[in-house]
Amino acid sequence: MFNSKFSAELLRIYHEDRMLTSPAQLAPYESDALTSFQVRPKAVVIPEDQDEVIETVRLCHEHEVPFVARGSGTSLSGGSLPVAEGIVIALNRLNRIIRLDPEQRLAVVECGVINLDISKAAAPFGLYFAPDPSSQLICTIGGNLAFNSGGAHCLKYGMTSNHILGIKAVLADGEVVSIGGESLEQTGPDLVGLFVGSEGLFGIALEITVRLLPKPERYKTVLAAYSSLEAAGNAVATVVAAGLLPGAIEIMDNLAIKAAEAAVKAGYPLDAEGLLIVELDGEASVVEHEFSALLEVIDESGPYELRVAQDEADRMRIWKGRKSAFSAVGRLSPDYLVQDGVVPRSKLGETLREIQKLGERYGIPVANVFHAGDGNLHPLILFDGRDPHMLEKAEDLAGEILRLCLKMGGSITGEHGIGVEKKKYLSEMFNQDDLDAMRAIRLALDPKLLSNPGKMFLEAQSLHAIT
Amino acid sequence: MLQPSTIEDLREAILNRPRLIPIAGSSKPGLTPVDDLETLSMLSFTGVLEYEPSEYTFTARAGTRVSEVEALLSENGQYLPFDPPFIDKGATLGGVLASGLSGSGRYRYGGVRDFILGVVFMDGRGRVIKSGGKVVKNAAGFDLPKLMTGSLGAFGAILELTFKVFPKPAAYRTMVTKLDDINQVREILARLSLSPVELHCLDIETTEEAYSISVRIGGPPEPMEGRIARLRRFINLDSEVLSGTSEELYWRKVSNFDWVPQGFYLVKVPLTPGRLLEFESTFRGTGALRRYTTGANLAWIAWTGDLQGLDERLCQLNLSGLRIIGRQGPIKLGAQSALTFYRRVKSALDPDHRWAEVN
Numbered sequence: 016m017f018n019s020k021f022s023a024e025l026l027r028i029y030h031e032d033r034m035l036t037s038p039a040q041l042a043p044y045e046s047d048a049l050t051s052f053q054v055r056p057k058a059v060v061i062p063e064d065q066d067e068v069i070e071t072v073r074l075c076h077e078h079e080v081p082f083v084a085r086g087s088g089t090s091l092s093g094g095s096l097p098v099a100e101g102i103v104i105a106l107n108r109l110n111r112i113i114r115l116d117p118e119q120r121l122a123v124v125e126c127g128v129i130n131l132d133i134s135k136a137a138a139p140f141g142l143y144f145a146p147d148p149s150s151q152l153i154c155t156i157g158g159n160l161a162f163n164s165g166g167a168h169c170l171k172y173g174m175t176s177n178h179i180l181g182i183k184a185v186l187a188d189g190e191v192v193s194i195g196g197e198s199l200e201q202t203g204p205d206l207v208g209l210f211v212g213s214e215g216l217f218g219i220a221l222e223i224t225v226r227l228l229p230k231p232e233r234y235k236t237v238l239a240a241y242s243s244l245e246a247a248g249n250a251v252a253t254v255v256a257a258g259l260l261p262g263a264i265e266i267m268d269n270l271a272i273k274a275a276e277a278a279v280k281a282g283y284p285l286d287a288e289g290l291l292i293v294e295l296d297g298e299a300s301v302v303e304h305e306f307s308a309l310l311e312v313i314d315e316s317g318p319y320e321l322r323v324a325q326d327e328a329d330r331m332r333i334w335k336g337r338k339s340a341f342s343a344v345g346r347l348s349p350d351y352l353v354q355d356g357v358v359p360r361s362k363l364g365e366t367l368r369e370i371q372k373l374g375e376r377y378g379i380p381v382a383n384v385f386h387a388g389d390g391n392l393h394p395l396i397l398f399d400g401r402d403p404h405m406l407e408k409a410e411d412l413a414g415e416i417l418r419l420c421l422k423m424g425g426s427i428t429g430e431h432g433i434g435v436e437k438k439k440y441l442s443e444m445f446n447q448d449d450l451d452a453m454r455a456i457r458l459a460l461d462p463k464l465l466s467n468p469g470k471m472f473l474e475a476q477s478l479h480a481i482t
Numbered sequence: 483m484l485q486p487s488t489i490e491d492l493r494e495a496i497l498n499r500p501r502l503i504p505i506a507g508s509s510k511p512g513l514t515p516v517d518d519l520e521t522l523s524m525l526s527f528t529g530v531l532e533y534e535p536s537e538y539t540f541t542a543r544a545g546t547r548v549s550e551v552e553a554l555l556s557e558n559g560q561y562l563p564f565d566p567p568f569i570d571k572g573a574t575l576g577g578v579l580a581s582g583l584s585g586s587g588r589y590r591y592g593g594v595r596d597f598i599l600g601v602v603f604m605d606g607r608g609r610v611i612k613s614g615g616k617v618v619k620n621a622a623g624f625d626l627p628k629l630m631t632g633s634l635g636a637f638g639a640i641l642e643l644t645f646k647v648f649p650k651p652a653a654y655r656t657m658v659t660k661l662d663d664i665n666q667v668r669e670i671l672a673r674l675s676l677s678p679v680e681l682h683c684l685d686i687e688t689t690e691e692a693y694s695i696s697v698r699i700g701g702p703p704e705p706m707e708g709r710i711a712r713l714r715r716f717i718n719l720d721s722e723v724l725s726g727t728s729e730e731l732y733w734r735k736v737s738n739f740d741w742v743p744q745g746f747y748l749v750k751v752p753l754t755p756g757r758l759l760e761f762e763s764t765f766r767g768t769g770a771l772r773r774y775t776t777g778a779n780l781a782w783i784a785w786t787g788d789l790q791g792l793d794e795r796l797c798q799l800n801l802s803g804l805r806i807i808g809r810q811g812p813i814k815l816g817a818q819s820a821l822t823f824y825r826r827v828k829s830a831l832d833p834d835h836r837w838a839e840v841n
Contacts, residue, residue, distance in 0.1 A: 200752035208628025455830035
């Protein structure tokens with residue numbers, strides 16, 4: 016446990032300047048982007064290199080102190096919510112790009128490197144790091160890895176896991192392991208694939224080998240405005256049926272459009288009930304050819320306005336609105352919950368109608384932004400937290416939306432992970448045997464349940480002994 | 483050999499036999515050990531369960547032949563982007579996942595691991611475990627579908643799989659360039675890694691005298707000629723262009739590993755382009771045939787004689803190998819890594835070691 020002996024050991028490593036213990040110092044770490052949850056840890060330590068992290072984890076294991084690794088704290092599922100009896104290990108200073116190999120198309124980076132900084136470093140070589148969650152200006156690759164972050168380009172490019180080649184990690188009991196490597200191929204089971212998205216429950220990834228891709232030669236982006244959300248959804252179906260593979264397909268509803276406009280003035284048509292953004296990317300001659308086909312298909316779907324991005328600045332403006340949507344809805348409402356369910360694409364229209372009905376039944380407005388290409392919804396549930404009952408009501412509505420996604424044959428989370436937020440719904444997606452298998456793996460890697468506890472599994476489930 | 487036809491039969495088998503290894507199409511016979519193990523055929527678990535082309539996903543039982551799936555997808559203008567090999571030798575979906583083998587075409591969009599979405603399998607306790615999901619984007623629970631990729635039966639018997647698929651390119655062209663020496667190959671490879679033309683395959687064929695680079699592009703037919711012209715200017719050497727049925731046949735033969743002589747071993751060796759020269763100088767003149775795929779991220783070696791010689795060289799190079807064809811000697815060759823991590827996961831999913839491990 017966190018006692019004076021343990022504290023003294025930490026102080027020996029970190030000294031007072033990198034070990035935070037006062038309430039004022041701890042305050043910024045008490046929550047991440049799931050702001051309705053706050054927990055004060057016993058201390059926050061700020062390592063400057065991998066050895067300090069390894070030593071800290073070993074100390075925690077010896078003294079049985081739980082620990083939570085934290086990057087930039089942008090998790091929307093409470094993935095880096097502290098544990099009251101434990102410490103937070105803040106990893107932002109492990110931010111070295113150790114090696115960038117343009118010919119092998121890979122980079123070896125420390126866990127605290129910011130997502131977008133990888134692409135910035137790769138840009139002079141015509142390469143980039145494809146996973147682009149909207150928080151990529153701030154979020155760290157370690158966090159992306161822990162939660163298998165997504166973004167707007169997942170249908171064509173996959174998620175973070177599809178771009179990780181190798182991991183050096185310290186497991187919860189202090190063993191340092193290297194899994195994967197630098198090749199795109201492996202012999203043996205995909206242990207890297209298991210580690211990515213394990214929500215910090217196995218240990219801490221220290222050094223990560225990421226795959227880089229050549230930057231697409233051409234982007235063609237179109238924005239289409241519809242008088243109904245359903246029409247926008249149907250347009251997506253026809254784009255896909257035409258055999259096209261866009262880099263991104265996004266939809267926003269009227270509430271989200273108004274919020275984004277108020278925040279960043281992307282020039283969105285304010286009366287659109289549904290706004291569709293479709294982007295093709297790739298080799299110039301192929302994109303130009305496919306774009307004609309795309310415009311035809313979209314034209315036939317009946318938008319009342321159609322805009323094609325004329326240049327890179329135009330394209331950036333279109334995306335700025337979409338990427339700011341979450342923070343922008345803060346203007347519409349004092350508080351909000353953002354959900355992350357997935358449904359099969361063909362069920363999008365029906366799901367949106369049901370969400371609207373649910374919102375009406377609860378008397379709570381819901382703004383909708385979603386990755387239409389992969390069926391990943393982000394209903395933004397708007398409420399006023401000053402009313403004590405509203406948070407509970409909003410959470411109930413959120414739960415109903417998740418159940419709806421499962422009923423449609425989808426998932427309770429497309430990219431934010433389970434974290435703290437969706438623990439109680441995991442057993443609605445997986446049965447006891449499924450969860451036992453996952454828990455058994457977790458226990459084999461973290462027998463004392465010290466690494467990021469309280470995430471993914473309900474407490475009772477976590478302590479359930481495997482016989 | 484057992485061939486259960488129901489889940490209950492399968493459960494009965496795993497709970498009552500000491501050690502089992504699942505097999506199906508036997509298209510990759512080198513992956514099954516010959517020692518005293520009972521084999522369990524999964525061929526009765528067959529059939530496509532769900533397929534909605536507009537979803538870009540399909541679900542099928544593990545014993546379903548890839549040829550059946552390939553045909554069904556093709557009818558709907560779709561394909562398996564990870565290009566599984568040995569389709570004509572009877573490969574099944576479960577074997578594709580358990581072996582983790584992707585073909586030359588994986589260069590464009592990714593390998594087996596990048597397209598597996600959901601797996602249902604039977605663990606070492608006879609429990610049916612569902613993992614992943616049926617939608618293209620999913621972050622719920624541990625990614626056991628990825629773990630099952632390349633698992634070779636160690637964690638359980640795969641029962642059902644859900645894969646993501648993509649629209650099939652309407653047309654293909656292949657450019658073959660003959661080169662005299664490996665340094666030229668290296669130089670072209672480096673240039674092609676920055677090629678704006680998007681490549682589906684980037685393979686290197688070797689003979690003792692010369693090399694050739696095979697580059698495949700796919701997409702709509704209209705821009706194709708322009709793209710080939712562009713690729714020609716980029717490579718800037720005499721090249722032959724294949725199209726139509728002969729082009730298709732070329733890659734089918736590659737996929738069936740027709741180039742591996744009878745009686746030779748076939749071993750998969752993950753590599754990186756930077757080590758190509760070193761690899762070539764190690765194996766040239768040993769009698770081994772070599773073919774490189776995925777932009778030299780993968781080496782395929784056809785080896786003759788005692789496998790020990792290959793094993794030793796791979797250990798010296800600190801590379802790992804997997805025996806795909808051939809029945810003598812070890813299946814896992816060369817340097818093995820992450821053993822303790824693997825052992826922990828194995829003990830979690832199969833604590834009684836009922837599912838045999840290949841060596």
